[in-house]
Amino acid sequence: MAEIKLQGHTLKSFDLKTKPIMQEYLKDFDVNVSDYSFCANYIWLSKASGFYSIINNTFCLFVMNGGELSMLLPPLGKPQDCYDSIPECFKIMNENNTSTYYSKIEYVCDNFLEGFITHTNEGEVMFSSLDNYIIEKKLADYIYVSDDLIELKGNAYHTKRTEINKFKRVYPNYFLQTLDCKKHSDDIKMLFDKWVSDRIKYVPKAEVDAFLDGIYQERLAIKKCLQDYETLGLDGLVIYIDDELKGFTIGEKICSDTASVLIEKTDFETLGCAQFIFREFSKVLKEKYDCKYINVGDDMGFENLKKVKMSYRPEKIIPKYTIYQKL
Incomplete structure (x- = not known):
């Protein structure tokens, strides 16, 4: 270039x-x-x-x-x-x-x-x-205590525990593996395509264009993660039921006490899978980095994503801003 x-x-x-x-x-x-x-x-x-x-x-x-x-x-x-x-x-x-x-x-x-x-x-x-400048508040990151995501204690997490237990009961033949790009890349791309097809059915009409723009960017991001996985120093986890991939997640350490979940996708039709892999990956990140916090990024302005992230009771919601010059 x-x-x-x-x-x-x-x-x-x-x-x-x-x-x-x-x-x-x-x-x-x-x-x-x-x-x-x-x-x-x-x-x-x-x-x-x-x-x-x-x-x-x-x-x-x-x-x-x-x-x-x-x-x-x-x-x-x-x-x-x-x-x-x-x-x-x-x-x-x-x-x-x-x-x-x-x-x-x-x-x-x-x-x-x-x-x-x-x-x-x-x-x-x-x-x-x-x-001389205009400051505009934009999106915010959702940050959780890692032990909260792992232990899911108390009434606030009752629904999450129920969904995980039901998943394990309905799909006793699940198994988890550390993400291996050579082994899992094709399955990850197929699952992402299925997720897009399933998810777009429920996107409000007013959000469709933004959703499709985001999908293009996310497809590119997943491709680059898999292509340069080792060089980027990423961590990942996949979950299978029998021989079919049902979920994957990728993250990294971002500072002395915090790890970040960059991407997570699960089969929209496999209930409880998202909650289960999120908890298991939180364990992976905590064990590897001894991180006190886990950051799952912002909600990209999507109301449904905001509801999901709020349901995990974030410890911190960290705002991010844009700086403009005054004209």
Whole structure:
């Protein structure tokens, strides 16, 4: 992919070789938001859309969409360097874009935002009263105590325990395996196709277009997960009933005390399978990483997904923001 030169900076292709570079800068961002990992960005970006540049000692991740440039994360690095890099990043985006409306920094975590707002430069508040920027609250990550997902204690989880017990009773011939890309890839792709066919029947008409857009992106993400599974350092679990795959899930560690579930899909018609594999994968992540928390990402704005994630009683709901410049 060709490089992009803007404002004296070279934006390079964001690909698998970028992983060690980005991870070095992520060391200064020990946050439990799912977007702050190389893999979470790599799998969702098409090969032609991702770019990065090192600006003021920070890692800056850009995405080109329809010819317009924006940022998928705030600059990564030491806080002082990150805050100082923001104006330069907007200059880069504005030089490329047809309108400053398209210049934005997405998935800004609250810790970064708080520091940005109160950041001082030569004794003056950088953007006092948000004079120069607009902050818009977007989606939020759902974060759970890992032991809660494993033990499912108390009345709040009664329904989950019932669904799992019924699954084990109805399908005593189930078996779990660690995900093996060579062994399971074809079955995973077939299950995903079946899930799409089953799920779209229940999508409200107003959400169909967004659902189909999301499916295209998710299919790409699954393909990249399987293709680069070992290099990305992912963990996964599959569940079979007899010789038929009924569910799979993929995750990773994202910070010192938190693991993340990137993707989970189960046969829509196999009741209790989703609850069962989610609990079992929580065990895998807790055992491997001794993680106190598990992040399952945001709800993408889908009301049904929000209900499911709320039903597991999240310990934290962490908001994410987008930063715009005022016109």
